[in-house]
Amino acid sequence: MSRPESRPEEIHLIVETVDRYNPQNISVLEEYVATQLASNQYDRTACLALLKLYQFNPSEVNLYVVASILALALGALPESDFTLCLYLLREDWLEDPLVAHLVHMHNLLEQTKFAAFWRYLEEEDAVREFTSNDYPLFEENVREFIATTLGMTFQTISIERLEEMLDLSGEDLGDWVKSREGWGVNADDDSLVDLPVTAWNQARSVVVQEDIRFEQLTKILARSRVAQ
Template identity: 30%
Template sequence: MAAYGQNAASITSLQPEISKILQSNIDKYNPSNIHIMEDYVEAQAREGHYDLEANLLLLKLYQLNPGGSYSAARASYVAKVLLMGLMQLPRNDFQICKALTEPELTRVLRIQDVMRLETSLETCQFDFFWNDLDRCRDTVAGVEGFDTAIRNYICSVIGMTNQTIKERQLIGYLGPGLPYEKFKRLVEEKGWRIQGDKTDRSIFIKDQTMTIKPRKITEAIDFADVATILSAAAQ
């Protein structure tokens, strides 16, 4: 029998038991499942895996079994669940997970860190996001691929809202910790183009007018409707 609670189990070793729990109608909400679900969250964060259904079940188990003095210990797992939900933007996974988070846990500093990061992203305060992230790196430690996922989300927002953008501004949006070579590679992967000289570079994203499609509106009027209108007008 696997030894749960040591945070060393792999996704592969945990998935059969997790799958059995998720498919069970009777045993699904057994509080004894909490430890293996916590291990599964750790394995997801460590290996770059994501299982929303399992994560929501852990949050529900926490709700059904209040932690009391153990709430602070639970906060590390909840923070990871929320961070992995944040990585799915623009999907609403984060909001779903937030809705199931125990209110008392929102007073824990690391949970507040995650909530603040989410607000910065949702309000497109990308410069502030990276500055704030530097101050709470311990909170996101152990969540594989977090920075990359957030940069992809920021790029999706920029791609929908800009035709061109100054290179310096985009670098600021994507975080000062991104080496320039990786920045150029990311721009190329998105199909964007660096243009201009070294002192005044900009990024051409796309011609937004090309995405605007004319819409032909055809209104159909029945003969009976026309007859009614003409009859009313003649009176």
């Protein structure tokens, strides 16, 4: 992965050299994770390097920081970073309540259960407080992923359904739709929103291919000669 423009030189020298295995750099990388949350500047390489250090030095693990990295990876969907992070976690770390919340939320998003995702976020005070205080653009990033998914599926969607999937309504939803290129209220039915046509959601012709073995083909040709 190329170096993010926001990555400080100090961090770059850690993650791109043998220093990424030095446990003395754990605190530096932890501070960098907090900076990423606040600035919405995600650095996958640095996050994975910290999880690897935790894996090698389990007594040094900070599960709040682990949850922070998972939240950043969740905000990077549809990239597969969240799964990469899970591979580096010990089983007992998954029992941490905040970590478990984020894993469940990832499952809901992967299953496109968007309305259930927003309900879960609203009901779980711990994760809602965490994202609100430490990762202010978390919801915006999740909506970006949902919009990408909807754009691959629909050309038109009802406003009612869009409200459920994005957890937005009224002027908030209207402003959000206006901010997206190619999105807009349907000219003939103001209860619908039109999405831009893409290579994913456009209608495709269906080609049916029927495979016939050579032995079957010779029998068919023989019968046709008899019929003649």
